[in-house]
Amino acid sequence: MRGLFFKIFAIFWLAQSLIFVISTTLIVRQRFPGPNILSDALDSNLQHDGAVALRAYEAGGCSSFAANATRHEPSGSALLDQSGHTVCRTSNALSLRDLVPRFPDRVDGRMVASGYVWLVPVVSTNGTHYEYVWFQPPSSRPQRHGWNLMHFAFPQLPVAIAVGGLTTFVLVLLFSRPLVRLRKAARELAGGNLSARVEEAPSGPLRPNSDEFQGLVHDFNHMAERLESLVGAQKLLLRDVSHELRSPLARLSVALELAHEDAAPELGKHLSRIEREAERLNQLVGQLLTLSSMEARENTTGFKPISLNEICEQILPDAEYEAQRRPCTVVLAQDSDCTIRGDWELLYRAIENVIRNALRYTYPNTVVTIRITEMSVEAKRFAKIEVDDCGPGILDAELEHIFRPFYRVDQARSSSTGGFGVGLAITERAVRLHGGTLRATNRLEGGTCIQMIFPTNCQAMKPPTIGTL
Numbered sequence: 001m002r003g004l005f006f007k008i009f010a011i012f013w014l015a016q017s018l019i020f021v022i023s024t025t026l027i028v029r030q031r032f033p034g035p036n037i038l039s040d041a042l043d044s045n046l047q048h049d050g051a052v053a054l055r056a057y058e059a060g061g062c063s064s065f066a067a068n069a070t071r072h073e074p075s076g077s078a079l080l081d082q083s084g085h086t087v088c089r090t091s092n093a094l095s096l097r098d099l100v101p102r103f104p105d106r107v108d109g110r111m112v113a114s115g116y117v118w119l120v121p122v123v124s125t126n127g128t129h130y131e132y133v134w135f136q137p138p139s140s141r142p143q144r145h146g147w148n149l150m151h152f153a154f155p156q157l158p159v160a161i162a163v164g165g166l167t168t169f170v171l172v173l174l175f176s177r178p179l180v181r182l183r184k185a186a187r188e189l190a191g192g193n194l195s196a197r198v199e200e201a202p203s204g205p206l207r208p209n210s211d212e213f214q215g216l217v218h219d220f221n222h223m224a225e226r227l228e229s230l231v232g233a234q235k236l237l238l239r240d241v242s243h244e245l246r247s248p249l250a251r252l253s254v255a256l257e258l259a260h261e262d263a264a265p266e267l268g269k270h271l272s273r274i275e276r277e278a279e280r281l282n283q284l285v286g287q288l289l290t291l292s293s294m295e296a297r298e299n300t301t302g303f304k305p306i307s308l309n310e311i312c313e314q315i316l317p318d319a320e321y322e323a324q325r326r327p328c329t330v331v332l333a334q335d336s337d338c339t340i341r342g343d344w345e346l347l348y349r350a351i352e353n354v355i356r357n358a359l360r361y362t363y364p365n366t367v368v369t370i371r372i373t374e375m376s377v378e379a380k381r382f383a384k385i386e387v388d389d390c391g392p393g394i395l396d397a398e399l400e401h402i403f404r405p406f407y408r409v410d411q412a413r414s415s416s417t418g419g420f421g422v423g424l425a426i427t428e429r430a431v432r433l434h435g436g437t438l439r440a441t442n443r444l445e446g447g448t449c450i451q452m453i454f455p456t457n458c459q460a461m462k463p464p465t466i467g468t469l
Contacts, residue, residue: 050132062088194228338383350430353423358389366390383456403428
C-alpha cells in the first residue's frame with residue numbers, strides 16, 4: 001500500500017509542478033508585461049540623471065557636478081565632451097583611459113574590469129553634445145537570490161504550493177483506496193479464499209456512467225464468482241464420481257473372491273493382479289473422498305487440545321514396521337511438549353502421510369528423523385514438526401508444487417515408489433485447516449525436509465524417543 005501511495009503521489013506532484021511553472025510564468029507576465037520593460041526603465045532613469053548632472057554643470061561648473069553626484073554614492077560619474085576628453089569627474093569614478101565614447105543615440109552599457117559603466121548621451125541648452133558616464137562598482141554584499149525570489153513571488157507561490165500539495169494528497173487518497181482494497185481481495189483470492197470480494201457501492205449493478213474503478217471492482221468480483229463456481233463444480237464432480245465408484249469397486253471385490261474359488265490354478269496369477277489393481281483404485285477413491293471432504297470443511301468449532309507428541313508416538317511403531325522394506329531407521333526427537341487445538345484424526349493422517357512419503361523416497365540404510373520443536377516469530381510461539389529424509393531431494397522449482405493434488409516429481413508415475421500424489425495434498429489441507437503452514441526445503445546434507453508449523457504454546461523439553469530396526 002505504501003509503495004502504491006507514493007507512486008501515485010509522485011505522479012500527481014509532477015503534474016502539480018507543471019501547474020506551478022505555468023502559474024509562475026503568469027505571475028512574471030503580470031508583473032512585467034513586456035520583455036524590455038526593465039531595460040526601458042533603466043534607460044529612462046539614466047537619461048534623467050544625465051540631464052540633471054548636465055544642468056548642475058552648466059549652473060556651477062564641476063563643483064556643482066560633483067555635489068550633484070554625491071546622492072548616487074558609492075557610484076561614480078563623469079562628463080565627457082565630443083572628443084572624449086574628461087570635462088568633470090567625481091573622485092570615486094573609475095579610470096577613463098580605456099573608455100572610448102561613441103556618442104550613440106541610445107544608452108550604451110559596458111562591462112569593465114572593476115564594474116559596469118553606462119554611457120548616456122546628453123545635450124546642453126546651447127546644443128553642445130556631452131556623454132554622461134555612470135559607474136556601477138561590484139556589490140560587496142552577498143546576493144540573496146532565494147530571498148529575492150520569495151519576495152518576488154510572495155504570496156502567490158507559497159499559496160500555490162500549499163493548495164497544490166493538499167489537492168494532490170486528496171487525489172492520491174481517492175485513487176489509492178480502491179486499488180488497495182482490490183489488491184487485498186486479489187491476495188486473498190490467490191491464497192485460496194475463493195469467497196473474497198471487493199466491497200462495491202450499494203447502488204446496484206454497474207451503470208453506464210460509472211467510473212473506471214467501479215468497473216474494475218465489478219469485473220473482479222464477477223471473475224471471483226466465476227472462479228468459485230467453476231472450482232466448486234469441479235470439487236463436487238470429483239466427490240460424486242469418487243462416491244459412485246465405491247459401489248462398483250465393492251461388487252468387483254466380491255466377484256474376484258468368487259472367481260478365485262471357481263477359477264483354474266493357471267488363472268490365479270491374473271486374478272491376483274486384478275485384485276491388486278482394484279485395491280489400488282479403491283485406495284485412490286478413498287483418498288479423493290477424504291480430500292473432497294476436507295476441502296468442503298471450514299468449521300473448526302469442534303477442535304480440542306491435542307498433543308502433537310502423542311500423535312507422533314502413536315505413528316512411530318507403524319512407521320518402523322513400514323521402514324523394514326528399505327531398510328532404514330526412524331528417529332523421533334522430542335525437544336518440546338507441544339499442544340494445539342485440532343482434530344486428532346486429521347492431524348494423525350496429515351503427519352502419517354509425510355512420514356510415509358519420507359520412508360518411500362529415502363535411500364536404504366539411512367535415517368528418517370521426526371523432530372518436534374518450538375519456534376518464535378514476532379513474539380508468537382509455534383510448534384514445528386520436521387520430517388527429514390536422506391533421499392534424492394526435489395528440484396527447487398518443484399518444491400512449491402508438491403502439495404498440489406496428483407502432482408508427482410516422478411512424471412513417469414513409476415510403480416517403484418507407489419502413491420497417487422494425493423497424500424501431501426491431504427496433509428496441506430489439514431495443516432491449513434488448523435491455521436498452520438506446510439513447506440518443503442532441500443537439506444544441505446541431501447534429502448528433503450518437510451516442515452509443519454502450527455500456532456501453539458510449547459512447554460518443557462522431553463528426552464528424544466528413538467525407534468531402530
